[in-house]
Amino acid sequence: MDTPLATGHVVGHLAGNYRPLPVTLAGGEGAWVRDVEGREYLDLLAGYSALNFGHRHPVLIAEAHAQLDRLTLTSRAFDHDLLLPFAERLARLVGLRDDDLVLPMNTGAEAVETAIKAARKWGYDVRGVAPDAATIVVADGNFHGRTTTIVSFSTDDDARRGFGPYTPGFRVVPYGDAEALRAAIDETTVAVLLEPVQGEAGVIVPPADYLPAARAACTEADVLLVADEIQSGLGRTGTTLACDLVGVVPDLVLLGKALGGGIVPVSAVVGRRDVLEVLTPGTHGSTFGGNPLACAVALAVVGLLETGEHQARAAELGRHLAARLDALVAEGRLVAARTVGLWAGVDLDVVHGSGRALSERLLARRVLVKDTHGQTVRIAPPLTITRDELDWGLDRLVDALH
The missing domain is CATH 3.90.1150.10 (Aspartate Aminotransferase, domain 1)
Incomplete structure (x- = not known):
């Protein structure tokens, strides 16, 4: 064949x-x-x-067709009539905290990069980490995308080899080992970035106490828990988020893939207001992020999930x-x-x-x-x-x- x-x-x-x-x-x-x-x-x-x-x-296709007849792109130089409704309804669907913010992007890797930037800037501006010293704890076997920064902390040789020099600032620990994760956190650590279930690695499900232990370690150290739910989120695990299976509330959730309904690329970072507020005009952006067509489809996706x-x-x-x-x-x-x-x-x-x-x-x-x-x-x-x-x-x- x-x-x-x-x-x-x-x-x-x-x-x-x-x-x-x-x-x-x-x-x-x-x-x-x-x-x-x-x-x-x-x-x-x-x-x-x-x-x-x-x-x-059919619901998603109908919304896409209707939006194609109205407005497809404004850039973020201007607002459009679906951007705020999308942010509000997605925040409610994810349901972490009442005042969470949503930052729309396009691809999953962009959502991960956005979270890395937000965590670092929060660490410097709010936590007082020394300039250029921020570290993020990640797990071996991870798959968060293939950008230059992300492959820098990949343990997949095919994804990493030949793309150096690598971005510093990451500590890799065994996936599922809560004690190793806790030991890797120090005064420079601004975030722990994990997949609640490792998809690309082969649907690796950690021990039931792993994510709760990671949450506790992050809370004790005043470190952000960032959950990459780009594959696991939006219904795949039988809950809206995989984190819901063990009652864990992350500080930031990364969404993508299903958010675009298989029609357009849509991703988002959802999470703590005080963290995402460190990204101010000029510090981060995307021409296509949160465009009208993407928001129309993503709102329809949210509508399908709101019923449970x-x-x-x-x-x-x-x-x-x-x-x-x-x-x-x-x-x-x-x-x-x-x-x-x-x-x-x-x-x-x-x-x-x-x-x-x-x-x-x-x-x-x-x-x-x-x-x-x-x-x-x-x-x-x-x-x-x-x-x-x-x-x-x-x-x-x-x-x-x-």
């Missing part, structure tokens, strides 16, 4: 920074997509959670997904399966080949998933998938593991 495009090398005028599966998609609706030859596939990846509401959700229906659906279907995957582990067909909400990482024995090989076998069975880190495959269906559709895909997973 290999094609030149699947090798990751340059094809035609397209730079080869990805190695996609050998399928070319041309359409989609709900949990299904079709290729240029009309074959249909069940999408169990959902754009790494960017398509939490499936392909071309999609969170409850992810929790219910997630229990079914976990039961089926756990059965495959018990039968010896999988080495391990980690499931949280409608999100799973499954580890393969080498007898079944690599994660890439399994992804290709599933592609031949008209199911789309994607491998990560060799022997692991991620499963992240749209939250709108039906139980019958999910079972259809899982039945083909069983067949592909024979």
Whole structure:
């Protein structure tokens, strides 16, 4: 099934920074997509959670169409009529504190960069950290994006190697080890930046007491807890935020992917007013951040989540997904399966080949998933998938593991 495009090398005028599966998609609706030859596939990846509401959700498409006829971009030189409503409703949905602020950006990596800048400036202006001495504690196995600053604290050699010199100011500790996290905090520390569930690493779920312990350590040291919920947030884990599963309230939450409804890139930093207020005019910005089209779609996304229906659906279907995957582990067909909400990482024995090989076998069975880190495959269906559709895909997973 290999094609030149699947090798990751340059094809035609397209730079080869990805190695996609050998399928070319041309359409989609709900949990299904079709290729240029009309074959249909069940999408169990959902754009790494960017398509939490499936392909071309009618509510989201309608709002996008309506906004296209009104206004698409103003830049932040001017306000527009959806910007404040978007900020207010997103803050209420996330529900951390009554007076939280929202800073809209475009991509997930931009949200992470924004949080890093805000945390550092807060550390200097409010905490009194010595100039240029601020440090941020992060976890190994992290994935927060691929900008120059972010890859500086990545432990993924593919993402990091060859892109130095690296940005200083980060301390890497083992993920899930609360004592190591606490020990890394000192008088220079301004923030701890964590994924509540590590998605790119293979849906790694930390011990239940890890995030509460991180919250306690940050509170005691007057350090910001920054939760990167770009993949885990907005319903994926069966709750609005993954932090909600353990009752942790971060100081800043980073959102993206699903916030754009699979239509436009939208991200945001949501959190403490006293922290985000340190970013004043001229210190940070984005021409496209919070543009009218993005706000129209994101407001519709917020509307879908305000009912709680999609969170409850992810929790219910997630229990079914976990039961089926756990059965495959018990039968010896999988080495391990980690499931949280409608999100799973499954580890393969080498007898079944690599994660890439399994992804290709599933592609031949008209199911789309994607491998990560060799022997692991991620499963992240749209939250709108039906139980019958999910079972259809899982039945083909069983067949592909024979």
